[in-house]
Amino acid sequence: MSEARAAEFRRAWPVVVASAFGAGVGAVPIAFYSFGALIAPLQAAFGWSRTEITAAPLFLTIGGLVAGVVAGALADRYGGRRVVLWSQALLVVSFAAFAAMPPSLPVFYAGYAMLAILGAGTMTMTWSRAITGWFVAGRGLALGLSLVGTGLIGALLPAYVNALVARGGWQAAYLGLAALPLVLGLPLTFLFFRDPPAVGEAADAPPDTLAGSHRFADALRTRCFWQMSIAFFVAALAIASVIVHAVPLLTGRGISASTAAWLAGLIGIAVTAGRLVSGYLLDRLRAPNVAAAMLGLPAFACILLLHSGDNLWLCALAIVLVGLAGGAEHDIAAYFCAGFFGRRDYGKIYGLLYTLYGIGSGIGPLIAGRMVGTGDDYGVALYAGAGLFALAAVLIVTLVPPPRPGA
Known part of the structure; x- marks a missing residue:
């Protein structure tokens, strides 16, 4: 360190x-x-x-x-x-x-x-x-x-x-x-729990937070904010859909309810791991690349679920990949918000971003449920999920930081 x-x-x-x-x-x-x-x-x-x-x-x-x-x-x-x-x-x-x-x-x-x-x-x-x-x-x-x-x-x-x-x-x-x-x-x-030094107080505040912060209204006028919001919104749609429907998806393939519940329980562990892994990598590698990888790998997980049948190991791998993305998403959003827009109105800016991908988490499972065909066929929903994860990765990796105020 x-x-x-x-x-x-x-x-x-x-x-x-x-x-x-x-x-x-x-x-x-x-x-x-x-x-x-x-x-x-x-x-x-x-x-x-x-x-x-x-x-x-x-x-x-x-x-x-x-x-x-x-x-x-x-x-x-x-x-x-x-x-x-x-x-x-x-x-x-x-x-x-x-x-x-x-x-x-x-x-x-x-x-x-x-x-x-x-x-x-x-x-x-x-x-x-x-x-x-x-x-x-x-x-x-x-x-x-x-x-x-x-x-x-x-x-x-x-x-x-x-x-x-x-x-x-x-x-x-x-x-x-x-x-x-x-x-x-x-x-x-x-x-x-203590609040950090206020923006502009030099005592022991980190140096890059003392200047160049965006106002809330200014942030909303940037392409970066809305591109980032769409990326996290579509990722949240897909993540919540897989998490909520994991048990019925698995039991529909003949996997027992107890085993399906155990596999779904891997999500909590994967979420924790996703937060630690993404956090470690964000400090050391180019942040958009890390974010694109963490949000893009679940596209592979959706395809894997399409073809894994009742293979427990493949199902577990797919669920873990989605859980990793679920854990990483919050860290990445917070990291990008601070890095792109600064601290001055961070609470409002991140609060709106949190709200937007909260909408995705809320409606994603409902949409996925509508896509499920007869006989618990999640094929269309999984293809849609793969597409959403891929879209999120592309939007994140092509982000261009907004110009600093006054620059």
Whole structure:
């Protein structure tokens, strides 16, 4: 590790630790990774259909669309630490409130929307805003480390929820989810999470963040921002489609449900690995090439899934490649946002980018579901996914950085 990278980590390693745990117990990871284990208990308790229950993540996405840019703007104005602490506290209350939920689908849907709205400060943009302010030479690796908690905690959440349901039903599960930001999020954020020096303060701010930052409106006028947004949007469409449909895709080929669930569980591990690998490489190689490779390899994975049949090893390889892209996407977006547009309005700029690829994640599985033919035939959807991944790679590798303001 170079001396510059080592100095950055010596100065700001507590921020990385707090971010890793805070991001892992944020609103979206907890709600998303725990949801599958809650479907059956909610069906049994309320008599709702699987289709009715699985509409809830769409409301989570809608809530995130409403709140993402607002949370980023608040972090730019008042500091990320303050926004995160308030959001974590509200997130605890939001999850705990589910335990008193009446048998009403509108209330259930509103609850998931409120998770994203009240917990918006725990989304990626606030953590990455701090990391990109504290790190330059080691920015890629620091971003990867700061977000590994989402994959690791995501891999453990289904078993955690199942154990809680077995002991106390679905109410105990939601109370247990509320305990995560209370125990793992709030204390570490309070003790270790600090905002970086403000832009223009020379004390110990990384040198390339003190000048040349774009205003939000200026960034929106650049081709670079919109080309990057389209790339991450189409990649999110494909990534979310494969992740959500992984189990039915595999069981449709005669693979047992338990084996399919185990294979799908590789996604959480791959997401963690993707964040670390992409972060390490972004600091050492040309960033657009790294991004194009991480987002382009899943195109091969989609083709592999088309022809792998019930071969477990080939299916596992394909799922891992998609998981790597899922982990790398957030790191790459944060890295490019800071590198291209600077820190001044980072929260708002990244908040909008996060919102746009959040839309992709929300609608991708629905579109893929519409493409599925009779007999669980995912052929058309997989061809479409391969094309989307290839398009994302081309858009990323051809990015031209915008001119600096005043240049």
